[in-house]
Amino acid sequence: MNILAVDTSTEFLSLSLVCEEKSLMLSSDVGYRHGETLISHMDYLFKQMGLRPSSLNLVVCAIGPGSFTGLRIGLATVKGICTACACPLSAVSGLDAMAHRFRNYTGVVMPIIDAKKNCFYTAVYKQGHKQSDYLDISPHALLELINQKKHVLLTGPHAQLALAKIQDTKARIKAHIDTVILHSDPESLLQLGKIMFQERGATPLTVSPLYIRKSEAELAKQKKT
DSSP states (O other): OEEEEEEOSSSEEEEEEEETTEEEEEEEEOTTOHHHHHHHHHHHHHHHHTOOGGGOSEEEEEOOSSOHHHHHHHHHHHHHHHHHHTOOEEEEOHHHHHHHTTTTOSSEEEEOEEEETTEEEEOOEETTEEOSOOEEEOHHHHHHHHHHSSSEEEESTTHHHHHHHHHTTTOOOOOEEOOSOOSOOHHHHHHHHHHHHHHHOOOOTTOOOOOSSOOHHHHHHHHHO
């Protein structure tokens, strides 16, 4: 099964391409310039693997939460590929994918994505299953949530940033930090996307990005009304 996974939810552009027994992953800090870099990075993967987009059997895409612009670019691109190549789509939350990597961990897993405005996107997971809503919370609220739990593991591209902001308050945090995956995890995204496709079928191409908060444009419009 030939599968492409795409994550443009953070400043990291993360891709994974699997062909039978071969796989290739790429994660690069492109500084939110996904519109300029996504196609060229995808083209590089296809050339390295000796594949064409038309040979894909499934495309997996992280739909959020994360960068509003990055998510729109990533989802629009994969929708184009799926339409042109008659290929099914599997849309996955990036937070779910990060937690999937630790599905055998017996404690609590909390993936962390920088939501800007001194807040973070996260959710609480137990052995890969989501135990809370997707959250958009301050460092103080994040600290309180962590300290309510036992055996907490923070992971994801901005776990270290969250820890630094919490420690700025000189508060004590009861959690371990994943120091292996310091960016998004395209391999786990691909694996979870494949599982979801096998269990639930394809995601409709009408799917929208998973936004937890309103965009700046929506907030500005609200102020005017």
